Amino acid sequence: MADSVLIIEDDPTLLRAISRNLAARGYAVRGATTVAEARAAIVDALPIVVVADIDLPDGSGWEVVRWLRESGHAGVAVIVMSALRPNQRLAAELAVAGILEKPFPIDALLRLVAGQVRRAPRSHLDEARTPEG
Secondary structure: OOOEEEEEOOOHHHHHHHHHHHHHOOOEEEEEOOHHHHHHHHHHHOOOEEEEEOEEOOEEHHHHHHHHHHOOOOOOEEEEEEOOOOOHHHHHHOOOOEEEEOOOOHHHHHHHHHHHHHHOOOHHHHHHHOOOO
């Protein structure tokens, strides 16, 4: 099973570009364009890495990260991307694995994702995917 990455980005061009680059490297990629879609995708896909834009049409990417940390998905690595300088204090508080300021080279994102996938604990993902018998 391919490692799952969720991209939360409301710009369709950027979402497509990131998704294509990650898929070409063998990741199972899912996209979300809103806070609501992101929450549903996290529950459904159990991603290893979430790449989250901060400015979303129905709220903030920070809301998704906080919800992720408070809802039992603390082991999921989060990479934040933003056109504005992200809040460093909040990023540290929410244990964000990486921050990218837009525009960024796609290689920088690919390296961050690959590094987080290598470090990802697998046990919580295996348990979550195994049906109870």
